[in-house]
Amino acid sequence: MNCWRSRLILGVVFWLAMDxxxxxxxxxxxxxxxxxIFHGSAAAVDFFLLWSTPWLLSGRLCTDMETLCLVSIVGxxxxxxxxxxxxPPVIYNTFMWGLSYVQWGRLLLPDRHAADYLGIDMVCGAAGRRG
Incomplete structure (x- = not known):
């Protein structure tokens, strides 16, 4: 399970990388x-974020964040x-801002496993599918 600390740390890493x-x-x-140079370095930063995500997250959240990093590299x-x-640059800018919002939303919004703080699978649907 991905605790709030790992989500927060990855969120700070994403924010610092963008800034x-x-x-x-x-x-x-x-x-x-x-x-x-701009787009190449942005893709390199996205590759760094892709590489650093598994160090902090696991399971479905990690896979989703890695997929979003790959989409950003292609973008x-x-x-x-x-x-x-x-x-016009508005096409690229709108796509990248929208993708950033999707990344932040996926990182910060809890999924169905986030309510299982004790790890005893008392949440409906959580048994057998951790991550």
Whole structure:
């Protein structure tokens, strides 16, 4: 079971990664090379988050967070392709903010196993399927 501490620590790691990436890439030029650096480094940060998630979470929550990190990596690759296609940046920005909200929601909202604090499976549906 994933306790609130591990969820909180991973949430702080996600928040710091987003914040540090925003600060480091704030002065990149709006050129194809600059946007390749931006989207490539964002995908690298997502890969770091993908790598760090199993250290803090387990079970279905870990799998869901890893899947969302993979979606973010693909989203950053598509974001660079959209930039090269002269698409408006609102498409990429809206997708990434929406994905971030889904990640935060999945991380912070408890699932059916979160109510079983004692680990004795008194919650309906929890028996036999931990994680």
């Amino acid at each position: 540090i990436h925003a600060v480091v890439t704030a002065d990149l030029p709006n050129t194809p090379a600059g946007m390749l 950053n690759a598509l974001g660079w392709a959209l930039y090269l296609a002269y698409a």
